[in-house]
Amino acid sequence: MRAGIVFAALALAAATAWAQPAIAPFSSARPGAQLPEGWNERHARGAPPPRASLADDGGTTVLELDSDAAAGAIVHAASIDPTATPVLAWRWKVDRVVARGNLEAREGDDFAARVYVFFDLPLEALPFAARWKVRLARLIYGDSVPAAALCYVWDNSHPPGTTAWNAYTDRVRMVVLQSGDASAGRWVEERRDVASDFRAAFGAQWSGPTPRVSGIGAGSDTDQTGEHVVARFGDFRFEAAR
Numbered sequence: 001m002r003a004g005i006v007f008a009a010l011a012l013a014a015a016t017a018w019a020q021p022a023i024a025p026f027s028s029a030r031p032g033a034q035l036p037e038g039w040n041e042r043h044a045r046g047a048p049p050p051r052a053s054l055a056d057d058g059g060t061t062v063l064e065l066d067s068d069a070a071a072g073a074i075v076h077a078a079s080i081d082p083t084a085t086p087v088l089a090w091r092w093k094v095d096r097v098v099a100r101g102n103l104e105a106r107e108g109d110d111f112a113a114r115v116y117v118f119f120d121l122p123l124e125a126l127p128f129a130a131r132w133k134v135r136l137a138r139l140i141y142g143d144s145v146p147a148a149a150l151c152y153v154w155d156n157s158h159p160p161g162t163t164a165w166n167a168y169t170d171r172v173r174m175v176v177l178q179s180g181d182a183s184a185g186r187w188v189e190e191r192r193d194v195a196s197d198f199r200a201a202f203g204a205q206w207s208g209p210t211p212r213v214s215g216i217g218a219g220s221d222t223d224q225t226g227e228h229v230v231a232r233f234g235d236f237r238f239e240a241a242r
Contacts, residue, residue, distance in 0.1 A: 023076050023216065025235040026063045031056040035063075035074060043072030047223035057093075057232060065113075065220040068228040073116065073219030080213035080238050086195035087241055088117060088216070091234040093187045097156040097180060100225040106167045110224045113154040113231040116172075116217035117194050121148040125206040134171065146214060147171060148202050150194060154178040154231070163201070173201035187234070193241065213238070 024036035031054050035041070043049030049072035055064040063074065094112040102108020123131055126147060134147050148171055155162070155176045162179075166172035175197060178188055195210040220231040 023078060023236045023238070025237075026054060026233070027061050027235050029054050029061050031061050038076050039074045040076075041072065041074050043070070047071040047221075050220050055232065060234070063218060063233040065218070065231045065233075066228075067112075067220040067222045067231070069222055069226045071110075071219075071221035071223040073114065073217040075116070075215055075217040076236075077215040078213055082195040082198070082210045082213055082238075085238040085240050086193050086210070087191055087239045088115075088194050088236065089189075089191045089239055090115065090236045091187045091189045092154065092178075093232045094154055094184050095230045096184050097154065098222055098225055098227050098229060099156060100227065101156045103153075103155055103158050103162070103164055103174060103176070104167065107224055109167045110222050110227070111153040111155060112220060112229040113233070114217070114219040114221070115152040115190075115233075115236075116215075116219065117150045117152075117197075117213055118146040118215040118217075119148045119150075119198060119202075119211040120214040121146070121202065121206060121211045123147055125208075127205065130171070130205075133169075148198070148206075148211070149173070150175060150197050150201065152177050152190070152192060156180065173197070187232075191239075 024038040029036050033054055041052050048070045050065040050067035050070040052074055053064050054061050092113050097112050098110040101110040151172050151174050153176055158176045158179055160176055160179055162176040164174050166174055198210050218233045222229055
């Protein structure tokens with residue numbers, strides 16, 4: 001994705017006024033209807049957005065992102081206390097992976113499916129250089145540019161559990177949950193303790209309680225490789241740890 005996290009930060013800034021304590025479910029809407037209230041479409045600069053729609057899948061309405069040399073996401077601003085409900089649960093499905101993607105390089109920063117989690121990390125928690133990077137971004141794009149985010153991805157080759165900084169920014173920690181085409185074409189259930197993942201990624205910079213989750217995003221991007229993939233997402237929900 002050419003713009004890395006920038007498009008998602010812009011989307012979150014635009015949606016902040018409608019922050020909700022829960023994530024609006026896709027299953028509450030009819031296939032073909034508008035996105036449920038709270039979800040907003042955004043795309044990366046220099047690339048068309050994936051086609052976002054609500055589709056029927058086995059009798060349940062889900063989000064579909066059809067990405068043909070495109071990049072973007074839909075985002076939902078929120079205000080979630082991860083000390084109370086640290087687990088983000090969802091399901092997703094892709095028809096294929098991005099064959100020429102490369103987690104480690106900007107020119108390969110494409111994934112069949114992504115899920116972002118944004119955190120309201122206090123700016124003063126960051127090292128000096130990182131603070132100024134975020135301040136500059138906020139000066140240009142608005143005060144809601146997040147200082148920390150996780151990005152869960154469906155990768156093409158790296159084994160599940162692989163983590164790395166985003167090729168564009170060290171404010172986004174990439175976490176591979178699924179990899180390859182072995183599971184393509186079927187739903188995969190996910191449960192991630194975002195508080196634990198936040199501490200693993202940003203704990204050296206922030207020793208306080210896990211910051212509130214300020215939003216999430218569901219995306220798909222193929223602008224770097226020019227490929228075509230279709231991703232589907234079920235409802236997102238935050239839950240207490242079991």
